[in-house]
Amino acid sequence: MKIVDFRIHPIAIADPPLRSSYGLHAPYALRTIIEIESEDGVVGINATYGAESQVQALNLLKPRILGKNAYAITGHLQDLFSDIPGEDDTSQTFLVPGENPADTGSRAFAAVEVACLDLIGKSVGQPVCHLLGGRVRDKVPFSAYAFYKHAGGGGEGGDLREDEYGEALAPDNLVEQVRQMIKKYGFDSIKLKAGVLDPEMEIRTIRRLRESFGSEFPLRIDPNCAWSIQTSFYVGHALREELSSGGYLEDPTSGLRSMGIVKNMLEAKGVDTPLASNVAVTRFDDLPDCVRFQSAQIILCDHHYWGGMRRVQQLGRVCHTFNLGLSMHSNTHLGISLMAMAHVASATPHLSYACDTHYPWQSAKDEVVEGGRIPFEDGCVRVTDRPGLGVELDMDQLERGKERFEKCPYRKRDDTAEMRKHVDSTWNRVLPRW
Amino acid sequence: MKIVDFRIHPIAIADPPLRSSYGLHAPYALRTIIEIESEDGVVGINATYGAESQVQALNLLKPRILGKNAYAITGHLQDLFSDIPGEDDTSQTFLVPGENPADTGSRAFAAVEVACLDLIGKSVGQPVCHLLGGRVRDKVPFSAYAFYKHAGGGGEGGDLREDEYGEALAPDNLVEQVRQMIKKYGFDSIKLKAGVLDPEMEIRTIRRLRESFGSEFPLRIDPNCAWSIQTSFYVGHALREELSSGGYLEDPTSGLRSMGIVKNMLEAKGVDTPLASNVAVTRFDDLPDCVRFQSAQIILCDHHYWGGMRRVQQLGRVCHTFNLGLSMHSNTHLGISLMAMAHVASATPHLSYACDTHYPWQSAKDEVVEGGRIPFEDGCVRVTDRPGLGVELDMDQLERGKERFEKCPYRKRDDTAEMRKHVDSTWNRVLPRW
Numbered sequence: 001m002k003i004v005d006f007r008i009h010p011i012a013i014a015d016p017p018l019r020s021s022y023g024l025h026a027p028y029a030l031r032t033i034i035e036i037e038s039e040d041g042v043v044g045i046n047a048t049y050g051a052e053s054q055v056q057a058l059n060l061l062k063p064r065i066l067g068k069n070a071y072a073i074t075g076h077l078q079d080l081f082s083d084i085p086g087e088d089d090t091s092q093t094f095l096v097p098g099e100n101p102a103d104t105g106s107r108a109f110a111a112v113e114v115a116c117l118d119l120i121g122k123s124v125g126q127p128v129c130h131l132l133g134g135r136v137r138d139k140v141p142f143s144a145y146a147f148y149k150h151a152g153g154g155g156e157g158g159d160l161r162e163d164e165y166g167e168a169l170a171p172d173n174l175v176e177q178v179r180q181m182i183k184k185y186g187f188d189s190i191k192l193k194a195g196v197l198d199p200e201m202e203i204r205t206i207r208r209l210r211e212s213f214g215s216e217f218p219l220r221i222d223p224n225c226a227w228s229i230q231t232s233f234y235v236g237h238a239l240r241e242e243l244s245s246g247g248y249l250e251d252p253t254s255g256l257r258s259m260g261i262v263k264n265m266l267e268a269k270g271v272d273t274p275l276a277s278n279v280a281v282t283r284f285d286d287l288p289d290c291v292r293f294q295s296a297q298i299i300l301c302d303h304h305y306w307g308g309m310r311r312v313q314q315l316g317r318v319c320h321t322f323n324l325g326l327s328m329h330s331n332t333h334l335g336i337s338l339m340a341m342a343h344v345a346s347a348t349p350h351l352s353y354a355c356d357t358h359y360p361w362q363s364a365k366d367e368v369v370e371g372g373r374i375p376f377e378d379g380c381v382r383v384t385d386r387p388g389l390g391v392e393l394d395m396d397q398l399e400r401g402k403e404r405f406e407k408c409p410y411r412k413r414d415d416t417a418e419m420r421k422h423v424d425s426t427w428n429r430v431l432p433r434w
Numbered sequence: 435m436k437i438v439d440f441r442i443h444p445i446a447i448a449d450p451p452l453r454s455s456y457g458l459h460a461p462y463a464l465r466t467i468i469e470i471e472s473e474d475g476v477v478g479i480n481a482t483y484g485a486e487s488q489v490q491a492l493n494l495l496k497p498r499i500l501g502k503n504a505y506a507i508t509g510h511l512q513d514l515f516s517d518i519p520g521e522d523d524t525s526q527t528f529l530v531p532g533e534n535p536a537d538t539g540s541r542a543f544a545a546v547e548v549a550c551l552d553l554i555g556k557s558v559g560q561p562v563c564h565l566l567g568g569r570v571r572d573k574v575p576f577s578a579y580a581f582y583k584h585a586g587g588g589g590e591g592g593d594l595r596e597d598e599y600g601e602a603l604a605p606d607n608l609v610e611q612v613r614q615m616i617k618k619y620g621f622d623s624i625k626l627k628a629g630v631l632d633p634e635m636e637i638r639t640i641r642r643l644r645e646s647f648g649s650e651f652p653l654r655i656d657p658n659c660a661w662s663i664q665t666s667f668y669v670g671h672a673l674r675e676e677l678s679s680g681g682y683l684e685d686p687t688s689g690l691r692s693m694g695i696v697k698n699m700l701e702a703k704g705v706d707t708p709l710a711s712n713v714a715v716t717r718f719d720d721l722p723d724c725v726r727f728q729s730a731q732i733i734l735c736d737h738h739y740w741g742g743m744r745r746v747q748q749l750g751r752v753c754h755t756f757n758l759g760l761s762m763h764s765n766t767h768l769g770i771s772l773m774a775m776a777h778v779a780s781a782t783p784h785l786s787y788a789c790d791t792h793y794p795w796q797s798a799k800d801e802v803v804e805g806g807r808i809p810f811e812d813g814c815v816r817v818t819d820r821p822g823l824g825v826e827l828d829m830d831q832l833e834r835g836k837e838r839f840e841k842c843p844y845r846k847r848d849d850t851a852e853m854r855k856h857v858d859s860t861w862n863r864v865l866p867r868w
Binding site: 001037069071072073074076078112124126129130131134135136153182264284285287310311313314315316317318320322323325347349 | 563745
């Protein structure tokens with residue numbers, strides 16, 4: 001299955017002004033859509049991060065990919081994985097996902113792997129999950145992903161999007177946001193992106209969520225390292241009821257050692273809330289210390305930067321072997337990534353928690369898959385027998401995304417710059433903030 | 435790709451009177467050949483262990499397989515893996531590979547998975563390695579596998595095979611055996627199956643091998659748990675030079691804790707010989723304690739009982755993550771298994787040692803692949819672009835294997851019974867023997 005073309009399309013999609021400890025989301029998020037075409041005219045597609053560095057890495061791969069067999073190509077790209085542990089901090093404490101130089105190679109590999117799997121699936125009439133060993137579940141559950149946010153739906157000028165959920169900078173309107181999201185998508189677990197308001201306000205938000213939705217909705221809180229060890233313990237202890245039974249405390253503080261200390265402090269007080277991570281643990285090299293220090297009990301995988309779908313399955317095996325839970329991290333994305341996440345999740349037996357998704361924060365106006373937005377049923381995405389990822393590109397919509405990219409003044413995600421521009425001109429990301 | 439037939443062929447193949455700490459190989463080894471046929475008449479093949487329990491397990495699967503999609507079937511067979519750690523000893527200390535009830539499900543799963551991969555590969559014109567993510571090496575290195583043995587080439591009556599290597603029950607004729615094997619196959623590493631003679635004789639054998647072949651041929655010794663902790667340390671220390679630089683000490687004693695003690699005793703004396711295992715470590719559940727106790731630094735995988743090719747790739751990832759080496763265990767096998775081993779090894783980046791193979795101990799008269807024996811080049815098996823595993827069944831040869839099975843009086847491997855019959859009527863497998 002000879003590859004004759006590899007097309008790289010940088011796009012920009014409207015993104016609402018969501019807050020996190022990294023700062024503020026800009027009006028547009030950047031993504032890269034790729035197409036890999038075989039000599040018989042079948043096209044495999046995929047989506048990944050959209051920073052300039054990502055586009056460059058993919059452009060560099062082009063000559064290595066053209067003319068090669070789509071089935072075999074990823075075997076030849078093993079050098080993209082750096083096996084030499086660097087001296088630099090490889091975590092995502094100070095870097096947003098997609099901007100970490102430590103996983104540039106993994107991200108490029110994953111982008112090619114998934115596009116090839118889509119191409120193969122479309123060529124032989126099989127869904128991607130079946131190229132990975134066969135799915136173990138038809139429906140992949142996702143979680144409601146609640147954000148403190150400013151008013152606005154994202155985009156600028158003629159691209160302004162409707163503000164579907166409104167402002168949410170206090171417990172009450174955050175609860176309202178979740179209520180709307182659950183009504184629309186049917187999610188049955190809830191994650192709060194925290195590290196934005198004073199911890200007391202975030203504790204209050206979680207408690208209001210519990211009061212509003214009851215204990216059938218597991219709760220997760222993720223301050224992206226905004227807290228000290230002491231504050232992490234304080235919040236974890238205060239929310240010991242609310243975060244138990246299916247919930248978790250995600251990356252409360254930075255570093256594998258500090259995470260482990262928080263876990264041990266909580267355990268010493270009889271609090272068994274598991275810690276989760278996609279900041280301290282971002283690659284296989286992080287896992288031995290994670291196990292040793294008990295830094296995290298749940299790993300939030302992401303095929304986009306863990307090196308593709310097969311590596312996520314392998315991570316699932318590592319987690320199962322070492323008694324770690326597995327869930328899935330998300331970044332701003334469209335339907336192609338959502339379907340890729342669903343396919344790999346469906347073929348990874350050990351996935352033990354509903355996955356994260358930013359999908360509710362995007363709009364039909366930005367979707368690039370034919371037929372528009374991917375439907376959710378009871379909070380789940382259905383993995384069907386449609387070939388490949390089960391979606392095709394809407395070329396008109398892709399064109400609009402490329403036009404937005406051309407107009408967009410930035411070429412990487414910079415939540416600090418955005419925070420300074422709109423909220424506080426002196427803002428810095430101080431860790432720990434509380 | 436609908437499966438319309440699943441055929442199970444128990445066969446017997448001649449096997450020379452090889453010795454190990456388990457006892458003596460019987461004149462025939464049992465194997466099971468399977469065929470999975472799709473509705474368009476393509477046939478995928480595979481080979482696995484041949485005990486009656488194995489055949490029964492496969493027969494039980496038949497109704498679950500017929501009518502299903504070959505791409506999807508293994509996703510539906512996850513219940514074959516028991517995730518509940520049993521109270522029983524799950525190691526292979528007292529059971530030969532293929533006779534361990536703890537991995538009955540994994541073995542059945544693997545048998546189906548590989549046959550489906552062969553079927554898919556043959557249907558789409560791709561080698562199995564490319565269905566697994568693409569090969570990272572074209573040639574898979576194997577090691578010379580030397581055995582103390584009695585005179586005889588295996589088989590009985592009209593099936594008696596030529597004794598190609600002759601008796602080898604002392605260092606000198608063992609060295610001669612290895613010389614013959616290296617000349618014929620081109621291997622560049624050597625493994626001695628030990629636990630048969632007095633440890634002093636086995637030490638002498640290893641030293642004679644080193645004198646004869648030099649340090650360019652890494653040496654391995656495997657007594658299958660025949661030694662006490664003290665003897666293991668004694669031999670490991672005595673052979674500290676010979677087993678270093680690419681060699682290893684394999685399963686000297688039984689149990690993860692005892693192996694770890696041997697490793698620590700050796701380290702305390704400055705001996706850095708790695709320990710390897712396919713007895714103490716036979717499934718993922720064994721790995722956390724293996725890491726914790728430093729029981730083994732090299733895992734000898736085997737797709738036949740680890741649960742198939744994708745699980746071997748996953749094991750490779752676990753090993754890479756936890757800084758363990760990876761090599762491959764072998765049992766008496768023919769060309770189908772050899773090619774399956776080569777395909778998965780070629781698509782497992784982390785494989786870091788030449789694989790074991792019993793292939794030199796079998797004869798062209800027993801081979802069931804079309805065209806006869808698989809060729810070796812410089813000790814390696816070449817993984818080509820031929821579809822599937824790259825081999826087809828020779829139906830006449832298969833028929834002869836089935837006839838031998840019918841004539842064969844036993845239905846499981848029992849090296850103790852054979853030892854009593856031919857060597858010592860009072861023999862028992864005493865552990866540790868020395």
